[in-house]
Amino acid sequence: MTKIVIFISGRGSNMEAILKECKNGILKGIAEPVLVFSDKKDAGGLETAKKYGIKTETLSAKGKKRQEFDTEVINLLSKYKFDYIILAGYMRILSDVFVKKYSGKIINIHPADTNLHQGLHAYEWAFKNKIQETKITVHYVNEGVDTGKIIAQKTVDLTGCKTSEEVEKRGLAVEHQFYSETLYNILKNNH
Numbered sequence: 001m002t003k004i005v006i007f008i009s010g011r012g013s014n015m016e017a018i019l020k021e022c023k024n025g026i027l028k029g030i031a032e033p034v035l036v037f038s039d040k041k042d043a044g045g046l047e048t049a050k051k052y053g054i055k056t057e058t059l060s061a062k063g064k065k066r067q068e069f070d071t072e073v074i075n076l077l078s079k080y081k082f083d084y085i086i087l088a089g090y091m092r093i094l095s096d097v098f099v100k101k102y103s104g105k106i107i108n109i110h111p112a113d114t115n116l117h118q119g120l121h122a123y124e125w126a127f128k129n130k131i132q133e134t135k136i137t138v139h140y141v142n143e144g145v146d147t148g149k150i151i152a153q154k155t156v157d158l159t160g161c162k163t164s165e166e167v168e169k170r171g172l173a174v175e176h177q178f179y180s181e182t183l184y185n186i187l188k189n190n191h
């Protein structure tokens with residue numbers, strides 16, 4: 001079974017969707033979450049992870065340079081055996097040191113076509129630009145921001161969306177299912 005570590009910064013809705021699939025869905029018997037890590041001690045997703053019986057760890061990045069913080073995270077992760085790091089709403093940009101250490105083993109989900117929009121506020125971007133559809137992108141993480149090799153994309157129909165919140169709601173519904181499906185396709189040959 002492929003061991004995964006999930007990184008979050010907030011409520012962890014994508015993390016929870018993955019944990020559900022690991023427990024009773026398409027990732028059951030394929031992916032085993034060994035840790036949920038957050039850079040925020042008050043991230044809502046930490047409580048959710050505990051309800052699933054998953055170990056949690058946090059480190060504060062406050063006042064630390066990116067590389068210094070990521071080195072601390074690498075040291076913390078050295079206590080665990082795992083195959084992949086799954087970013088699920090982790091809001092920090094990873095340093096080159098971190099990306100090189102786990103090259104080809106960090107996977108992220110981005111709520112836009114990474115060829116068109118990188119970085120934050122992708123749903124607001126889609127709404128502001130009045131696009132009729134957007135794409136959710138699952139990609140490997142490299143040294144850039146949302147510039148890694150695309151693993152898979154799925155279209156989200158935005159026709160008739162009247163608010164940015166509506167765009168996000170439609171997008172998250174796709175994200176929650178699509179991330180686990182994509183992880184299944186990556187991991188099914190590894191277990």
